[in-house]
Amino acid sequence: MITRRNFLKNTVTGIAALSLPLAAFEIVDPKKLMASEAKNPSKVRWVFLIDTYKCTGCGFCVKACKLENEVPYDTNVTRTWVERYVITKDGVNHADTPDNGGRDGFTTARMNRGMGKFEEIKKEDIDKAFFVPKLCNQCENPPCVQVCPVGATYQAPDGVVLVDRTWCIGCGYCIMGCPYGVRFFHPVHHTAEKCNFCYHRITKGLKTACVDACPFGARRIGNLRDPNDPVTKIIMTERVGVLKEEYGTKPQAFYLGLDREVK
Numbered sequence: 261m262i263t264r265r266n267f268l269k270n271t272v273t274g275i276a277a278l279s280l281p282l283a284a285f286e287i288v289d290p291k292k293l294m295a296s297e298a299k300n301p302s303k304v305r306w307v308f309l310i311d312t313y314k315c316t317g318c319g320f321c322v323k324a325c326k327l328e329n330e331v332p333y334d335t336n337v338t339r340t341w342v343e344r345y346v347i348t349k350d351g352v353n354h355a356d357t358p359d360n361g362g363r364d365g366f367t368t369a370r371m372n373r374g375m376g377k378f379e380e381i382k383k384e385d386i387d388k389a390f391f392v393p394k395l396c397n398q399c400e401n402p403p404c405v406q407v408c409p410v411g412a413t414y415q416a417p418d419g420v421v422l423v424d425r426t427w428c429i430g431c432g433y434c435i436m437g438c439p440y441g442v443r444f445f446h447p448v449h450h451t452a453e454k455c456n457f458c459y460h461r462i463t464k465g466l467k468t469a470c471v472d473a474c475p476f477g478a479r480r481i482g483n484l485r486d487p488n489d490p491v492t493k494i495i496m497t498e499r500v501g502v503l504k505e506e507y508g509t510k511p512q513a514f515y516l517g518l519d520r521e522v523k
């Protein structure tokens with residue numbers, strides 16, 4: 261069976277330039293963002309900011325997320341995960357994620373190629389290497405919501421895309437519809453599952469479990485409708501990127517230091 265992570269492992273190496281349009285991410289234009297924000301009457305729009313310069317791939321965020329959101333700890337599914345990118349001097353992009361989503365960090369320098377295979381990359385051949393955490397982008401135009409035939413997945417006025425387990429019929433359309441591969445079937449409930457920015461926490465004034473768990477401040481949550489929010493200030497003034505903007509989803513997870521090689 262091809263899983264999200266095996267797909268990543270099997271396709272990124274050597275064919276990075278072929279698999280997607282030239283830019284897998286776009287730098288955000290603050291003027292456009294402010295114009296679309298001005299049209300919305302809601303006082304809150306939750307957004308996420310990931311600083312790839314700060315992420316060390318320790319996996320504390322993955323661990324915290326699993327425990328907080330009752331995603332069975334030892335199963336091969338996660339609401340958030342960490343990808344490792346190693347670009348060698350010959351321009352080849354090598355990427356991997358441990359089978360547990362990076363829950364225990366990256367414990368070996370060898371790249372995981374899936375099916376029990378690993379690849380050694382010599383230090384002297386490395387041009388650059390970095391980690392990229394992934395999670396639901398809480399898209400402004402969420403295709404997962406559009407394809408759900410029973411309205412079990414929907415968008416709250418504050419932008420977060422939620423799943424109502426009591427309505428989900430497990431058809432899997434949303435899992436196929438998400439271009440970011442963030443949805444999966446919950447192994448116990450057998451319904452569609454994904455990150456919801458720890459909605460039960462953020463609506464009570466807390467931060468998400470992953471934000472609280474990150475020892476390096478690589479993950480932050482903010483309110484885009486509050487001009488004084490430190491996260492909003494960064495999004496509006498610094499060079500931030502989003503993933504796969506060409507799909508028209510308007511992702512609301514913003515990245516600092518996002519490399520062009522990231523898919």
Ligand code: SF4
Nearest residue numbers: 396397399402404438
């Ligand atoms: Fe839906 Fe995927 Fe966008 Fe999340 S990232 S809102 S699951 S399409």
